[in-house]
Amino acid sequence: MNFLVNAGLFTWFTEPLDYTFVQYALLVATVCGITCAVLSCWLTLLGWSLMGDAVSHAVLPGVVLSYVIGAPFAIGAFIFGSGAVAMIGGLNRTSKVKEDAAIGIVFTGLFALGLVLISVIPSNIDLNHILFGNVLGVSDSDIITSIVIGVIVVSVLLFKRRDLVLYAFDPTHAHAIGLSPRRLEALLLGALALTVIVALQAVGIVLVVAMLITPGATAYLLTDRFDRMLAIAVGTSVVACVLGTYLSYHLDASTGGAIVCVLTLEFMAAYGLATLRKSGGATKEPTTEAVASVA
Amino acid sequence: MTNSVASVRGLHVGYGGTVALDGVDLEIEGGLVHGLIGMNGSGKSTLFKALMGLVKPSSGSIELFGGDSLAARRSGRVAYAPQNEDVDWAFPVSVRDVVAMGRYGKLGTRRRLRPEDHEAIDRALERVELTDLASRQIGALSGGQRKRAFVARGLAQGAELLLLDEPFAGVDKRSEATITTLLRDLAAEGRTILVSTHDLIAVPELCDEIALINRRIVARGTADEVLRPEPLAKAFGGFVPASALQLHEVAA
Numbered sequence: 001m002n003f004l005v006n007a008g009l010f011t012w013f014t015e016p017l018d019y020t021f022v023q024y025a026l027l028v029a030t031v032c033g034i035t036c037a038v039l040s041c042w043l044t045l046l047g048w049s050l051m052g053d054a055v056s057h058a059v060l061p062g063v064v065l066s067y068v069i070g071a072p073f074a075i076g077a078f079i080f081g082s083g084a085v086a087m088i089g090g091l092n093r094t095s096k097v098k099e100d101a102a103i104g105i106v107f108t109g110l111f112a113l114g115l116v117l118i119s120v121i122p123s124n125i126d127l128n129h130i131l132f133g134n135v136l137g138v139s140d141s142d143i144i145t146s147i148v149i150g151v152i153v154v155s156v157l158l159f160k161r162r163d164l165v166l167y168a169f170d171p172t173h174a175h176a177i178g179l180s181p182r183r184l185e186a187l188l189l190g191a192l193a194l195t196v197i198v199a200l201q202a203v204g205i206v207l208v209v210a211m212l213i214t215p216g217a218t219a220y221l222l223t224d225r226f227d228r229m230l231a232i233a234v235g236t237s238v239v240a241c242v243l244g245t246y247l248s249y250h251l252d253a254s255t256g257g258a259i260v261c262v263l264t265l266e267f268m269a270a271y272g273l274a275t276l277r278k279s280g281g282a283t284k285e286p287t288t289e290a291v292a293s294v295a
Numbered sequence: 296m297t298n299s300v301a302s303v304r305g306l307h308v309g310y311g312g313t314v315a316l317d318g319v320d321l322e323i324e325g326g327l328v329h330g331l332i333g334m335n336g337s338g339k340s341t342l343f344k345a346l347m348g349l350v351k352p353s354s355g356s357i358e359l360f361g362g363d364s365l366a367a368r369r370s371g372r373v374a375y376a377p378q379n380e381d382v383d384w385a386f387p388v389s390v391r392d393v394v395a396m397g398r399y400g401k402l403g404t405r406r407r408l409r410p411e412d413h414e415a416i417d418r419a420l421e422r423v424e425l426t427d428l429a430s431r432q433i434g435a436l437s438g439g440q441r442k443r444a445f446v447a448r449g450l451a452q453g454a455e456l457l458l459l460d461e462p463f464a465g466v467d468k469r470s471e472a473t474i475t476t477l478l479r480d481l482a483a484e485g486r487t488i489l490v491s492t493h494d495l496i497a498v499p500e501l502c503d504e505i506a507l508i509n510r511r512i513v514a515r516g517t518a519d520e521v522l523r524p525e526p527l528a529k530a531f532g533g534f535v536p537a538s539a540l541q542l543h544e545v546a547a
Contacts, residue, residue: 175348176374177371178368178370224387226392
């Protein structure tokens with residue numbers, strides 16, 4: 001009996017691997033999981049979730065135009081993603097419109113432009129694939145794009161991770177020792193525009209923000225050290241991406257939806273664990289507040 | 296003035312239509328603890344930001360160690376300890392991580408710590424008596440310990456001028472005394488300390504020199520000279536804090 005269950009579980013994982021498209025999907029999902037998780041640690045700590053949402057939606061017209069002129073979609077997406085960041089920053093600096101309003105205006109405007117373009121330009125673009133992802137139908141060039149971008153983003157972020165942590169924690173000190181907080185901010189925003197391209201394929205425009213925030217937020221609940229946070233975020237994110245892809249195959253369900261559902265369940269589990277540990281830990285060791293008020 | 300660490304001349308800073316600093320002249324002599332005292336909105340923070348090169352003055356000049364602010368920052372001679380509200384105390388870094396950030400200006404692009412950096416961090420932690428708490432998350436410290444952690448960061452950096460923004464906010468009396476002793480010792484070793492505060496009680500024991508600020512420097516001198524009703528009225532716009540008057544009566 002037990003053996004049969006194990007065998008069933010085993011084939012649940014191995015049987016889909018007979019198909020090349022599933023192998024590709026798992027590869028893209030894993031690359032997406034790692035890239036988004038690493039970036040999400042900084043986005044969570046900086047409170048940039050709305051910015052992530054904005055960049056992911058703003059790439060829509062870029063994707064449509066790329067298809068129209070036959071260019072790789074990543075190029076159009078990057079131009080519009082970084083363009084949106086520049087417009088938000090510019091609007092924020094040169095008017096009294098507050099940052100969240102600037103973000104809201106720019107990203108909905110660009111997203112709307114994308115919708116209009118799709119509806120008026122005759123093409124065989126499937127809006128559903130762009131909005132909700134289509135990891136089970138990725139092309140060879142999509143896969144190469146994802147891997148190249150993923151490797152670049154992850155290496156740069158990890159290479160500069162101490163500076164980026166310093167920037168997120170205390171930009172004034174970064175400035176005080178002669179570093180440029182603006183350059184570090186630009187580095188993170190550039191990484192965001194690139195990461196969105198990777199995540200788009202796996203989960204689609206609408207759910208990209210989940211990949212950009214939830215892994216970091218989940219890890220943040222479980223640790224108070226940045227390096228551990230990175231490791232936990234990558235672990236939970238890859239599990240969600242791989243498991244979500246399998247679930248989507250077996251249940252014939254939306255891949256992006258399945259991935260984000262698993263990710264959210266992991267977050268809820270982490271929240272439960274963190275809450276339990278906090279209430280249970282109070283009797284064993286003093287909490288942060290207690291320590292602070294005593295000393 | 297001999298041994299001037301920072302000199303500010305005719306400094307004007309404006310934000311949009313409002314004037315934050317309106318002709319500040321200030322010499323900061325080395326090896327002393329200086330207090331910058333004023334009410335909220337008096338331009339204390341703006342002057343700090345200007346010293347750090349974070350705001351662009353509309354006119355006037357700032358010299359740090361005889362050069363410009365950027366040169367002083369690049370050589371690591373200036374350190375800044377932020378106010379409580381400006382720090383995310385839940386950030387996932389340890390006390391040691393924070394102190395280590397003082398070394399970053401001296402490291403390669405990856406900021407990998409070398410043995411001499413670890414030694415400098417250890418010495419700085421020991422100096423502020425936080426060695427035992429080094430592995431704690433930064434927010435798991437008391438108010439006074441948090442301030443000392445940021446002073447340690449400046450020490451690890453090897454800074455000669457330390458700017459401390461409201462170091463006594465959220466700090467109890469005992470910790471206040473510890474911080475005062477620490478800062479006085481650092482000044483005795485030749486470092487220069489500039490403290491911004493509106494807590495007048497702590498000032499006489501801590502500061503050698505005081506500057507009262509209200510968009511410009513309205514009085515300058517020792518605690519005995521400056522903490523008197525007339526200059527305080529100028530600094531606090533007619534409203535002299537009761538604590539300051541008590542202080543004056545005690546002194547007189």
